[in-house]
Every structure is written in C-alpha cells, then in structure tokens.
Amino acid sequence: MKPANPRQYRELQTIIDRIENHLDGDIQALPLAKELHISPWHFQRLFKSLTGDTLGNYIRGRRLTQAALLLRETPAGILEIALDVGFHSHEALTRAFKSHFGQTPKQFRANSDRASLQQKPQLIPELLSHRWHDMQLEPTIEQRPARHLAGIATQIPSPFLSNAAYCHLLEPAWWQLLQHCPQLPVTQADTFYGLTLSPSGTYTETDVTYLTAVAVPEDFKLPPGMTSHSIPAQTVAVFDIDIVEADTVNKTMDIIYGYWLPSAPYYRAEGNDYEYFTELTDFTKAPGGSQYVLPVTKT
Structure with missing residues (x-):
C-alpha cells in the first residue's frame, strides 16, 4: 500500500x-x-x-x-x-x-571498529521518499553465477561507518576503466560493477576499497594498474534503484540494513555488496538506474 x-x-x-x-x-x-x-x-x-x-x-x-x-x-x-x-x-x-x-x-x-550494519537510521523525509519513490520495496531473490572481474580500485571512507561523500573520488576510476574497456575481453556487454571490498570481510575498516569493474574471463591477464576480483556463485537480494545520485547508495543501504533485513527471512551472507549497471552505453550522462545487490542466506 x-x-x-x-x-x-x-x-x-x-x-x-x-x-x-x-x-x-x-x-x-x-x-x-x-x-x-x-x-x-x-x-x-x-x-x-x-x-x-x-x-x-x-x-x-x-x-x-x-x-x-x-x-x-x-x-x-x-x-x-x-x-x-x-x-x-x-x-x-x-x-x-x-x-x-x-x-x-x-x-x-x-x-574501535564499529560498523553500522545493525543500526537503525532515523526516518527523515529524504529517506522515506527514497524508500517509496526511488527503489524497489521488496527485492528479487536470485541465484547468480560466479563472475571474474577486472577493474580500477579506489580507497574511500567506509559507507558502513560514515556518511561522508565519496562519489567525487570514483569519477577518475570510472573514466580509467572506460579507457581500458576496448582492450578487455568483456563477457557481459554494456554491464558494469561497483563493489565495496572489505579486507576483513566485516566492513569495520575506516577506509575500504571501491572497485569499478567489468566481467572478464578468469584466465585473463590483467593490464598494469588494474585489479581482479572474483564473485562466487551465490544467492543474492537484488533491489532495483530508479535513480543514481551522490547519496543514493547511502540512502539505499540505510533502508536495506535498517529496515528490510531486520524483518526479512534472510541473513546477510558472506561476500560483498555491489552496484550493478546494465545497458550502460552513454557515458556523457548519469545512469538512469542501477541494482543494489547483497549476498543473503535463509534464516
């Protein structure tokens, strides 16, 4: 309703x-x-x-x-x-x-490491509006195949510990990746990943790695300056997001971790959250939407 x-x-x-x-x-x-x-x-x-x-x-x-x-x-x-x-x-x-x-x-x-995954953010008007107008209320639960990624790594403030803006830090990495793309054997056309990687797996670090990436064959030899990462086959919750703005990811995480996950019949599983962009061909303007994906397991 x-x-x-x-x-x-x-x-x-x-x-x-x-x-x-x-x-x-x-x-x-x-x-x-x-x-x-x-x-x-x-x-x-x-x-x-x-x-x-x-x-x-x-x-x-x-x-x-x-x-x-x-x-x-x-x-x-x-x-x-x-x-x-x-x-x-x-x-x-x-x-x-x-x-x-x-x-x-x-x-x-x-x-000293206090991740905010289990904290419940206050429902300010911007958060309520995002929940109702900008994102899918209930996710699709999917079994996604394994993927091997190649991309550009950037250090950012952990979105699980801070609301600090970091989009401006990612723009150089995206342009760098686009320059590499013509030479990469991409296995998913016009599809891009944005992953937040935690060395500990717990997202308790002050800074984490954001990887802007595309899918490539597992045996692909990386060019200098690129980083690889493998996503295992896993069950995921996929939220469709209708806008892509500077604070979209933080608001989406607040809704998912503060409101959806605590009452869902799922736990967050091991692995990394990621943004998933498809049919992305025009890089002169912001994407019209994305998917926010997190690994889950049945309670």
Whole structure:
C-alpha cells in the first residue's frame, strides 16, 4: 500500500519526530494513533506499511542506535545512557544491546571498529521518499553465477561507518576503466560493477576499497594498474534503484540494513555488496538506474 497523498508523509513525519524526541519515555501506540484520529490497530498497520517496520521494532532500534552513538561519542556511564534512551536499568540495556549488536555496551565502547550494519537510521523525509519513490520495496531473490572481474580500485571512507561523500573520488576510476574497456575481453556487454571490498570481510575498516569493474574471463591477464576480483556463485537480494545520485547508495543501504533485513527471512551472507549497471552505453550522462545487490542466506 503506497501513500495516497503527501498528507500521510507529513503526519508520519510528525509521529516520527515525536518518537525521536521522547526516546527516554514511555511511547505507546494509543496517543500516537489519536493524533491521526485513527484506531491503534489501524495506526500500527499504517506505520508498518509506510516504513516497512513495526512501531515496536522502530522504537527499539532507534533507542539502541542512539545508545550506540552515545557510547561512541560520549564518556557517559552505561546506566546514564540506558535511562537517556528509555531503558530502566543497566541490565535491560545490556541484554537488548547484546541481542541486537552481538556485543555488550562495554565491549562496543572498547571496540574501535564499529560498523553500522545493525543500526537503525532515523526516518527523515529524504529517506522515506527514497524508500517509496526511488527503489524497489521488496527485492528479487536470485541465484547468480560466479563472475571474474577486472577493474580500477579506489580507497574511500567506509559507507558502513560514515556518511561522508565519496562519489567525487570514483569519477577518475570510472573514466580509467572506460579507457581500458576496448582492450578487455568483456563477457557481459554494456554491464558494469561497483563493489565495496572489505579486507576483513566485516566492513569495520575506516577506509575500504571501491572497485569499478567489468566481467572478464578468469584466465585473463590483467593490464598494469588494474585489479581482479572474483564473485562466487551465490544467492543474492537484488533491489532495483530508479535513480543514481551522490547519496543514493547511502540512502539505499540505510533502508536495506535498517529496515528490510531486520524483518526479512534472510541473513546477510558472506561476500560483498555491489552496484550493478546494465545497458550502460552513454557515458556523457548519469545512469538512469542501477541494482543494489547483497549476498543473503535463509534464516
């Protein structure tokens, strides 16, 4: 069910802002539903249809994400943080935090590598608009064959740890790849890959490698300056994305990891996420769309 008109967006944003401002309090569906003049049952249903998440999961995820932020950026004690984000005790926060992030608040604070894969971003208007208008709400689950890639590697700030812009860093690599293409035995015509590679496989590095690439035969000898990478045969979730802009990938990741994956019957599997561009022939303008692909396995 899609929003019938902009009024629903405005009303939902008012509710989300109220939740955000009262994370330390008791947030109940009844008073929120009264603001929209609908029943609590209909409010819960409407909230899930518009956000892709239940009200309870959203509140819990935002509280834990805020707790993670306070652990990372302030010296506040764990009990103080627990009370600030709506938990009634040190123990209650610790249990919920470990269940969600796989480590205790104390362990999280001591760990310098803190990837944001499990954090739940606040549903700001730009994120809601992207979810409803710019990307496929539910992915296609596919079994994709193995591919061997050749491309140009660039170091970028990890999109899993930072919202820093990095598109300007990639433009030279794309042009370099295009200059190589006429000499490459490309196995997928007019098809390009953009992969984010993590040496550890956990995306906890401050900087990661972005590979702009094309598919080539496995025995192809690379020209100087190029890097190879193999994608194994794997089950993937494929999201169609209708626009390609500077912040498209970050918003797409926020929706997938913050809202789709936690409630999907899948875990993220080993491997790398990648952007997939097809029928790309005119390089004088930005692509009209892409696919965001991540490896998954059944829960």
